[in-house]
Amino acid sequence: MLRRSIVAGGNAMKQMLGFIQLIWRHSRAKTITLFALNLISSVTEGIGLFLLVPLLAHLQKDQPTSGGISGWLETLGLPQSLSGLLALFFALVVVRSMISYVRTLVWQDFQLNLIDTIRVNSFNALLHANWNWISNLKKSDHSNFLINEVDRIDEGVTYTMDFCTGLAAVLAYVVVAASLSFQMAVIALLVGAAVMFSMRAQHRHARDLGENLGDAYEDMQQVVEEGLSSIKLTKILGNEDRHRNLMAKILARLRSQQFAFAKTNAAAGAIFQIVIALVLVGFLWVGVKILELPLPSLMILVLILARLAPMLRNMQNQLNQILHAWPALRNLDEITKLAKDHNDIAPNILQKFDLKDGITLDNIGFKYQSRKSAALRDISLRFPARKTTAIIGASGAGKSTLADIVMGLLAPDQGEMLVDGQLIGDEQRVNWRHSLAYVPQDVFLFHDTIRNNLLWANRGADDAALEQALQRSAAQFVFDLDDGLDTVVGDAGLRLSGGERQRIALARAMLQNPSVLILDEATSALDTKNEMLIRQSLDQIHGDMTIIVIGHRLPTLENADQVVVLHDGRVNAVGTWAELSKNPDAAIPQEFKIDETQE
Numbered sequence: 001m002l003r004r005s006i007v008a009g010g011n012a013m014k015q016m017l018g019f020i021q022l023i024w025r026h027s028r029a030k031t032i033t034l035f036a037l038n039l040i041s042s043v044t045e046g047i048g049l050f051l052l053v054p055l056l057a058h059l060q061k062d063q064p065t066s067g068g069i070s071g072w073l074e075t076l077g078l079p080q081s082l083s084g085l086l087a088l089f090f091a092l093v094v095v096r097s098m099i100s101y102v103r104t105l106v107w108q109d110f111q112l113n114l115i116d117t118i119r120v121n122s123f124n125a126l127l128h129a130n131w132n133w134i135s136n137l138k139k140s141d142h143s144n145f146l147i148n149e150v151d152r153i154d155e156g157v158t159y160t161m162d163f164c165t166g167l168a169a170v171l172a173y174v175v176v177a178a179s180l181s182f183q184m185a186v187i188a189l190l191v192g193a194a195v196m197f198s199m200r201a202q203h204r205h206a207r208d209l210g211e212n213l214g215d216a217y218e219d220m221q222q223v224v225e226e227g228l229s230s231i232k233l234t235k236i237l238g239n240e241d242r243h244r245n246l247m248a249k250i251l252a253r254l255r256s257q258q259f260a261f262a263k264t265n266a267a268a269g270a271i272f273q274i275v276i277a278l279v280l281v282g283f284l285w286v287g288v289k290i291l292e293l294p295l296p297s298l299m300i301l302v303l304i305l306a307r308l309a310p311m312l313r314n315m316q317n318q319l320n321q322i323l324h325a326w327p328a329l330r331n332l333d334e335i336t337k338l339a340k341d342h343n344d345i346a347p348n349i350l351q352k353f354d355l356k357d358g359i360t361l362d363n364i365g366f367k368y369q370s371r372k373s374a375a376l377r378d379i380s381l382r383f384p385a386r387k388t389t390a391i392i393g394a395s396g397a398g399k400s401t402l403a404d405i406v407m408g409l410l411a412p413d414q415g416e417m418l419v420d421g422q423l424i425g426d427e428q429r430v431n432w433r434h435s436l437a438y439v440p441q442d443v444f445l446f447h448d449t450i451r452n453n454l455l456w457a458n459r460g461a462d463d464a465a466l467e468q469a470l471q472r473s474a475a476q477f478v479f480d481l482d483d484g485l486d487t488v489v490g491d492a493g494l495r496l497s498g499g500e501r502q503r504i505a506l507a508r509a510m511l512q513n514p515s516v517l518i519l520d521e522a523t524s525a526l527d528t529k530n531e532m533l534i535r536q537s538l539d540q541i542h543g544d545m546t547i548i549v550i551g552h553r554l555p556t557l558e559n560a561d562q563v564v565v566l567h568d569g570r571v572n573a574v575g576t577w578a579e580l581s582k583n584p585d586a587a588i589p590q591e592f593k594i595d596e597t598q599e
């Protein structure tokens, strides 16, 4: 999904600005502090260099000191003696080291905080996106995004800060160079600009490789996630090698992307060093032969150039790394914006509904964006309070979509849903959703204790409430386990049987004390004992709670107060099971007819 939306473009500076904006938006005060610390550090570096001129002049007694610098020292009341200059020089180094220490601490704290904030905010944006949008996402892309891509953004942020620190230092050096020879400083700036301009192709290449690296990470995440979640099937099909080969193939692609980037960087580094050496030679020649600069000034210029060369080389490398990381930042903006555009509307006040009369669907229609035809059409139905309604229909008839609409997970494209006569619009949908309990067909349990799995639905529940919920859902087996409520259920509840998982999920739903319970019956055959236990617990709450069951079993239909038959997205028939089974026009799925004849 991310891949399709990639649009390469913009220039290097604009892309680096993206990182600067990210840093700026996170904390203006800290950004200003960091830039101020950088500036002070550069100024002290510059002053240190300035001081080298009179220092060298002291060593070269026959050379006159640079008039400008001596004049400044005099004006500022600073010593000009050798010992005074050395003391000043030492004091500057101490100040710079202390600033560097403080800057590192401020930066580390800032950076760790920034990256955490990005992760939490993006995760939060995804969690609050509406179900219709989020159910169509490719999950591996998003877990890749939250893990690998944010790491790449972290790198981009670090390199941006290093680049800015380097830039401040370079500027300090240029100012010193300008004070010694203005012409030389201008030439240096022009050469620097020309070198950067000539590296544009390298920059584009770095960004494109960054784009490809992101794609390779997405694929790797997908292979890992799908491989691990399908491990049971993989073992049965003997597909282990297939998964391993897929992984190896993607890693080879990833490696080639990383190698290509390292190659680009190394080439840029080599070219850069040659250019810098040329500039250095040219500078010396111009300084000596044309401008006839005094020896201390010449020596400082050489020193400046010798220090500038690795700094510029680093900056060139940092710029490449920033551009390489930039696609991840662009994806962050894109996905966070998309998620926010598809946000559920948060209610002003959190307030649960207490269903008294019933839920009414009036002419509901719904179409998935990726489909040509509507999943639901003209659905008008009533779910009376404290009654049990079973929804049946052939596969694809629209049962789950209808349940999602009733649960407030999907907003209908057409028609209205009313709860006790109150319209459930965008503003009420989240509150309504929180008033329901839902037991899906594929029960999800966290890799945690039974207690924590239950508390997930009601954090304040005490042990007595947990035990009561377990009893109501026929899950007393928990009390016979060695660790009871503290038994760890394993990954996705794998250490429990399917029926046990279902009953825990039912207990979790009960713990919410919902006014409506929506249950998607498991299609896989539960053993008769388990089925009977679940049925008993539903019978117990029958009449106390409004129950909506997506029915896959005959006894559910027989015990329901009303059965709704869906066919091709429309309501085909409504009635008691006794009425429907005599109705020749009711599109009753085959499995119920077979069961009936067997009886």
Ligand SMILES: Nc1ncnc2c1ncn2[C@@H]1O[C@H](COP(=O)(O)OP(=O)(O)OP(=O)(O)O)[C@@H](O)[C@H]1O
Pocket: 135, 136, 368, 369, 370, 371, 375, 393, 394, 395, 396, 397, 398, 399, 400, 401, 402
């Ligand atoms: N997220 C989705 N995106 C696009 N189409 C979807 C989506 N979910 C369901 N559909 C389509 O909507 C229609 C109704 O699907 P739905 O899942 O509601 O049927 P169902 O009656 O619950 O089926 P089953 O009993 O097989 O679970 C089907 O044609 C299905 O392919």
